[in-house]
Amino acid sequence: MSLPILLITPPFTQLNTPYPATAYLKGFLQSRGIAAAQADLGLEVLLQLFSETGLEQAFQQAAAYPEPSPNALRMLALKGHYLRTIEPVVRFLQGKDPTLSRNILTRRFLPEGSRFDTLPDLEAAFGDMGIADAAKYLATLYLEDLSDLITETVDPQFGFSRYAERLSRTAPTYDPLYEALAQPPSFIDLLTIQQLGNLIEQHQPCLVALSVPFPGNLFSALRCGQWLRKQYPQIKTVMGGGYPNTELRSLKDPRIFEVLDFICLDDGEAPLEALYAYVSGTNPDAGSLKRTYTLREGEVQFIDSNACSDYAMATTGTPDYTGLPLDQYISVIEVTNPMHSLWSDGRWNKLTMAHGCYWGKCTFCDTTLPYISDYEPLTAGLLADRMETIIAQTGNTGFHFVDEAAPPALMRNLALEIIRRGLVVSWWANIRFEKSFTPDLCLLLREAGCIAVSGGLEVASDRLLKLIDKGVTVAQVARVNKAFTDAGILVHAYLMYGFPTQTAVETVDSMEMVRQLFAAGVLKSAFWHRFALTAHSPVGKNPDAYGVRMMQAEGTFANNDIAYEEAVDTDHDAFGYGLKKSLFNYMHGIGLQDPLHKWFDHKVPRTTVKPDWIYGALEEAALSLPKETSRVVWLGGPVAVQTVSKSKKGATWEEAQLTVYARSQTLHLRLDAAKGLWLSDLLPQLTPGTATLLTRAEVRSRYEAAGWDDFELFWDDKPLAPLRKVGLLQV
């Protein structure tokens, strides 16, 4: 039997759930008959570090640090408490020992360092009964204290979800990484190498594929390659993932091949299959490699054979999580905000509904790269099949759809498919806040298990949204956010400041819009990003159109983030702290009525936005009726009907009395007998099942065929209003 490929996510990405690339590739390779194993080296290193033995070693090193801060001194003195509590805390955060929460909440169990200095009001944040989450929050602070101690005294490159990120960010030359690799391994490097050695012994691979989605796990990948080259020169190494895909598209420096053999770009399936054939000797022709850099005669060569083509998303197989220690991931709560905590709390299966972005126009985005430009959606049926397979594999019913922007029509179809199959799932997704997310669609998504969405509001200014070509307006985003919120779905917005030509007043106005969205309760969480000019975005391709001058020649290593200067002289960075501080408070419901200048330590212009602007936008009625092609769906529950005779002032007539058993209420409706019977006959046919759902036009023609000509008056008006609230939807 041929030796397998070992797929590795090097330290560090995230603690609570595996980064999905290795699972995607493993599923694909196995569907092609290629043996593959996978490991989350980041998790393994952290578990080793946060064990009694690992921490003992870290404390020993920390004790030798020459000038510890008062906080580090205090923690060193409390070493015994840390060693005694570390393993119980990790077990608790893995969800294995929930009763420890009561002990943690006494505040007499965990040693406390400086992270506990500004503790929020736990009762206000979690309520009296939010015991598990409050304890998780305290346990997270405890781990963050330990992380601070390690960064200060043992290894300055350490971070929970990143390692040596500073070296890899915007690295036009390879020099800093090269020099760092020439240094002796750090404490974390040694743990990494030790765990890697175990994996090599266990799996005996012929090829190690290192997945590098972020700058924060590049250095560890290179360390792994360096060690493998020395200890196991017969094992070949390849790096792929988001970092090379965006940063290394014009790689020229040959020195990276002193520690790696190959680097692949873009979707990994076809390149990895071709590389495996080459490495295993099935196809010894190096010219058959696909989108792969390697070193030939001392020069970096990019080989991209046409002999094999990429695989359609529908044929890449279901992600396969087997081999990952799913019960050992650590859920943490870093911010006491229910939406924000989704990123770090809970083990979410990651999936995508589509490859690329269906919109693909935003001018700050990498729209010229295949991961955005090559749009290819899956079908709802295939997605639901994959969800069922992954649930059976992992035992987890939570999904995070990590699309660049999930397409609304596919979300609708997936929701109908989930309901039709009776799947019990919870899921959240990245979206674009576009107007097709009507209140009815949001209710359908909620019924199918959608709990949260995140999307880009970017700069909350209509002028800049137009320049960004986002295809939305602030008012529209507000209304869409309200539709989600009313349906019980949490909303997170990605915000941006410092877009070229943005003025100081526009930044303050954007901040005011955000304040009003929080005050109106339609936004639960958000994050401000500083605009970055990337080589592969429309702004990077055409800087003149945005009043920008690039100041950097192409480097020999990473090329993505580019230094630039603007024609408009605004000090965008001066706003960063105040924007982030105000937002952090807004997410906790604090300071929503305070004047904006309060958040800054320098003068800022007054906002020009009226204080009730968002309320006004929310009150503007949605004027348009659903399209005639909308599917009509009934999710309201069983309906009983009886006809009764009524008489008044000598007149007698028949009336239909409908009783609807909705999930949390029972509704009683009185209708004209014929229309009531017609409706009670129709509603069960509108439940997602095997038959195709009727469109609004088909419902209308049935109504008219029954002899009535007042469809809108009956269907869209008062008589059926109560049914729409409990699940008569048009989507």
Ligand code: SF4
């Ligand atoms: S920013 Fe988002 S919506 Fe815009 S093109 Fe990029 S991925 Fe698509």
